[in-house]
Amino acid sequence: MSGTHDQAPATHAAAEAHDAHEGPIKTPKQLIAAVFFAFVIPIAVLVLAANYVSSDVKPAAGSDITDAEAVAARIQRVGAIELKDLSSPAAFRSGEEIFKAQCAACHATGTLGAPKFGDADAWGPRVKTGFEALLHSALKGKGAMPPQEGGDASDFELARAVVYMANNGGAKFDEPKAPVAASAASQ
Numbered sequence: 001m002s003g004t005h006d007q008a009p010a011t012h013a014a015a016e017a018h019d020a021h022e023g024p025i026k027t028p029k030q031l032i033a034a035v036f037f038a039f040v041i042p043i044a045v046l047v048l049a050a051n052y053v054s055s056d057v058k059p060a061a062g063s064d065i066t067d068a069e070a071v072a073a074r075i076q077r078v079g080a081i082e083l084k085d086l087s088s089p090a091a092f093r094s095g096e097e098i099f100k101a102q103c104a105a106c107h108a109t110g111t112l113g114a115p116k117f118g119d120a121d122a123w124g125p126r127v128k129t130g131f132e133a134l135l136h137s138a139l140k141g142k143g144a145m146p147p148q149e150g151g152d153a154s155d156f157e158l159a160r161a162v163v164y165m166a167n168n169g170g171a172k173f174d175e176p177k178a179p180v181a182a183s184a185a186s187q
């Protein structure tokens with residue numbers, strides 16, 4: 001009897017010791033939870049923090065201040081060169097584009113007595129003077145028309161605009177040759 005009595009507390013103590021050794025994690029579920037809180041959450045926090053620190057300025061919706069192109073435009077060096085394949089007419093704006101951009105202001109309506117676009121009567125006598133004469137007038141100016149050269153349109157583009165306008169006024173001028181092709185042809 002005393003033997004059993006002695007044994008009981010010992011077993012109890014052993015069980016307690018065992019409990020203490022075992023710690024709070026007793027089931028696989030708790031292990032998963034422990035791994036989660038010990039590793040996954042801190043790592044997630046670090047990732048978010050790193051992301052926050054290294055993220056760029058976040059512009060308002062619709063703003064382009066951080067667009068690669070906008071940045072490049074801001075930091076570009078002063079004075080840029082534009083490379084064009086001068087032998088290709090595609091590198092230049094069409095006569096119609098130049099007309100709309102630079103000539104239509106007067107020629108669309110006939111302002112200042114300009115021969116109106118598409119008006120064969122107004123263009124007829126002028127067309128008879130020939131393409132070179134018309135081009136010369138456009139480049140150097142004539143009467144109330146100021147010289148058209150020297151703007152952002154090249155002489156070739158202006159020549160295209162002259163052909164575009166004249167041909168819509170009854171002329172049958174050929175499309176002018178691109179500068180390099182023209183100089184190659186004249187050699």
Ligand code: HEC
Nearest residue numbers: 102103106112113114126134137138143144145148161162
């Ligand atoms: C500020 C108004 C104005 C603009 C812009 C203008 N023109 Fe004219 N243009 C005139 C006037 C006015 C005349 C008539 C000049 C005259 O016969 O006295 C004219 C005449 C012409 C003629 C006939 C010239 C001749 O010898 O009879 C051509 C070709 C011509 N323009 C081409 C152009 C082209 C190409 C552009 C654009 C690149 C252009 N013009 C832009 C006002 C303008």
